[in-house]
Amino acid sequence: MAAPAKAQPTAKEWNKDVVGWNLGNQFECSAPGQDGESMAIGMADNSIKAETAWGNPVVTKKTIKAVKEAGFNAVRIPIRWQCHITNPTAMSIDKAWLARVKEVVNWCLSNDLKVIINTHHDKWLEGRPTNQYKDENNQKLALLWLNIASEFANYDYRVAFAGTNEVHIKDNWGKPEAENLAVQNSYNQTFVDVVRATGGNNAKRHLLVQTYVCNPDFGINNGDFIVPTDIEGNGNDYMSVEFHYYTPWDYAGECKYNFWGEPYKAKGEASPNDEKTMSEFFDKVVSTWSNQGLGVVIGEWGVTDRQKSGQTDLIHENMTYYCHFLVCEAKKRGFSTFIWDNNSFGSGSEHFGIFDRNAGMKVKAPWVLQGILDGKK
Template sequence: MARRAGLAAVAAALALTAAVYGVTRPASADVTAQLTAPQLVADMGAGWNLGNQLEASNNGIPSETAWGNPVITQALINRVKASGFKTIRIPVSYLAKIGAGPDYTVDAAWLNRIKEVVDYAYGQGLYVVLNMHGDGYKSVAGSWLICDAADQTTVKAKYQKVWQQVATKFASYNEHLILESMNEEFDGQYGNPTQPCYANINAYNQAFVDTVRRTGGTNASRWLLVPGWNTNIDYTVGNYGFVLPTDQYRSSSIPTAEQRIMISVHYYDPWDFTGQEDGVITQWGPNATNPAKTSTWGQADYLDGQLKKVHDTFVARGYPVLVGEYGSIDKTAADSTNNRYRADYARALVSAAKKYGAATAYWDNGYNGAYGFGLFNRSSATVTQQGIIDAIISAAGTSTPSSPSSPSTSPSASPSTSPSTPGPVGACRVTSAVSAWNTGLTNSITITNSGTSAVNGWSLTFTLAAGQSITSGWSATYSPANGNVTATNVSYNGTLAAGASTTIGYQAGHTGNAAAPTGFRLNGATCN
C-alpha cells in the first residue's frame, strides 16, 4: 500500500526528530538453525509495517520524511518490539537513487541508510522483511517497475541490477532477514489480470530469486518472499496466471523436501470498512451492533475462507505465506466505537492466519487521527492504539520480547477498553519468564485458572523486586509501577474458563536486581 490518509495532515500531526541510536549488534553470517516453513511462521509471530517511511518520495527522490513522518529511530523500533511484535516489514523505494544503465548503481548513502534502519530491528533479534515498494506504482513520480511498460528489457535489467546490489549488501545477515521481491505489482487497473502483464510479474519474481541466490552467503539459503498480481489472494491462488519461481540456484544444504520461497498476499476486505475515507462503514464482525454501519460483505466467514484458500494452495505444499499488509483506518471521528471493531478485525485476521499457517504484518502508515493506520506515535516512540496491539499480540500468541537493548523510557498508553469487574476465583497457577539486560527486563506472565469455575474479570497482584519499575505493559493495566503491583484484565481476556490461561507482560527498568516478582494472588487467591 502507498500513502494513505492525508499527507498534509500527517505532516501537521507528526513532528520531526533526528535522534538516531547506535546498532546494538553487527550483522552476522550465522546460518545455523534454518527453520522449516511451520517453524518460521511461528517464530515470526506478530508483524508490523514501517510504512510511509523508506518508500516515501518527493518528485521521484526517496526520503523517509517526504510524507510527513519523522526520521526513523532506534527508540521507535524498541517500542515496537516491547509491544510484542517480532517481525518488522520495511518497504523501500529506490527510484531516482538508481543511476544510469547499464550498471544502475544505487546511491551508496541510500543503501547505507537502508542498512542502518534494518539494523535497528535486526540488531534486536527481530525478523526483518525488506522489499522494493514504490518503484512499481504508476502514481509515484519516477516509477519504472511497470509490468505493461513498452521496454521490458530495460525494466528487467534495472530490476536485476538493483536486487544484486541490495542482496550483496545483506549477504552475511542470518535468516532473520527475509527479502521480498516487490509490492502490489500490477498495471494500475483493478480487475482481472492481463496476461502479458502477469507474465512480466512472474519474470520479475524469477529474476529476483535467481539474482539473490547467486550473490551467495546466506542469500543462497534464506527465505525469499514473492507476490502475485497486486498481492490479491484470488488472483494469486486462482487460475489467473501466477507461476511460482523455480529455485535452481539455492544452497545444496537445504533439504530437498523443503522450500525457501514464501508467498506474499495483502488483505483489506471489505474496503468500505478498512480504507474508504467517508466514515460511513465503521463497524465489522459478529459484535457489530448497527447494520447501517456494517458492510454487507467481507465479514468473518469470508475472511476465514480467503485464508483457507491460501493454505490449500501454498501452505499445504510447503510454501509459507505472509499477509504482509492488513489493517483498518481510524474512523472514531464518525463513530466513537470504531476502535473496538478495528481491534476485532485485526484479531480475526491474525487468528485466521495463524489457524491456516500464515504470518502477518499490520500496515502502519505512521498517521494517527482521522483515517490513519497508526499504532504508534513515531516522534515520541509511544503507543497510540494499545487495544489494537493487544488484539494482534493475543491472537498471534506471540511471546513477549526477549532482550531489547535500548528500551524507550516512555510508558505505553493504557488499553482503551474498560476492564471487567473482577469475579471470584478458587485456584490459580502462574508462570513467570523474565529476560533481562543491563538496566531493563521483560517479563511474560501466564495466568491459569486451575479452579472448577470460570473467572469473570480478574486482578493479579504481585510484588516487584526492589529497584524495579514498570515502564510499559501489554494485555493488562498495571498500577502502581513499582512495589506491590496490581495487573487488571482488559476487555478480551477478562473471562477465564476453568483450565483456561492468558498471558500478559511488561517491560521494566531495574538497578541491578532482575529477579522475578513474587507473591502472586488472583482475585485474592494465592497462586501456585
C-alpha cells in the same frame, strides 16, 4: 551481522508465530523535489532526505525498540531505490542510502526482530507490467537485486527479501490482463534467480514472491500465479507467497461500513464479508500455497480509523475484534502478518497510524494494538 551456526529455517519456520509491523511512509518515499509517480531512475538532490519527505521524523533506535517492546517480533521495511541510483546502467545504489538502510536493519536485528526488505514504489517497475517493458524491466530488476543481495549476503537468516510490491498498471487496481500476470510472474523468477546466484546465506535466504498487485485474488485463481523455480535442492522450502489483505475494503479501507463480524451486525450496518468469508479464504490459501510447501506472508493489512458521534468507542471495540480475529486465524495457519502503520491519525480512509512517531512512539491506536496482541496469544 555474521550468520548464526544453526541452519537457515524454511519459509514456513521463518513465518511461524511472526506478528510484524510495517515501517510505512518512511523509506519508500520519493526524494524531495521528485514526483512520487516518477518513472525516473537516478539520484535526486538530497535523496538521503527521502526518509522524511512525507512528513515523518527520522527513524531512531527508540523507534525500533518501541516496536519490540509493544510485542511485535518482526519489521517490514518498504524501500524505494530508484531515487538513490548512482549509475542507472549498473543500477548501483548510493552508498549513503545503503548505509542508512543497513543501520535500521541492524537496529531491528539487535532487538531480535526479523526483517523484510523489498523494492517499493520503484515506479519504473511497478507501473509498467506490459510486454513493451518486460525485458528492460527484468534486466534492471536483476541488476538492482544483484546489488542489494550482494550487500546483504552475509546477513543472517532473520533478514528476508521481497522482490516487488504492488505491481499494477497505473491508476488501474482492477482485473489484470494475461500479459500483466505474465510480467509479474517473470519479475518473481528474475528475483529468485539473481538472489540465489549471489550465494552465501542468500542460497537459502527466505524470499517473498508476490501475486499481481499483491491482491491474492489475482494469484489464487485460474493459475494466475506461477511459483518460481528455485535452485536445485531448495524446492519450495525457502519461498513464501506475499499478498496484502485490506479485506473487506468496504470496512477496512474506505469506511463504507463501520462494523464487521457476526457479533456486531446488530450494532449497525456491517460489511457483508465476515468471519466465515475470511476463514474460508485463508483455508483456500492453505490448500493453494501452503500445501505446496510455500510459506505465506500477509505483507500488509490494516483497518483505518473512523469516528462517529456516540459510537466511536463501539467502533474501536469492533476494530479490536477484527484485528484479533485476523491475526489469530492467520497465526494458526502459519501465516506471518505485518500491520500497516503510516503514522496517519484521524477519521476516514488511509488513517492507519498506531505509533505516533512525532511523539516518541506513543501508542495512539491502543484498540488496534490490543487486538493484534490478543490474536498473537
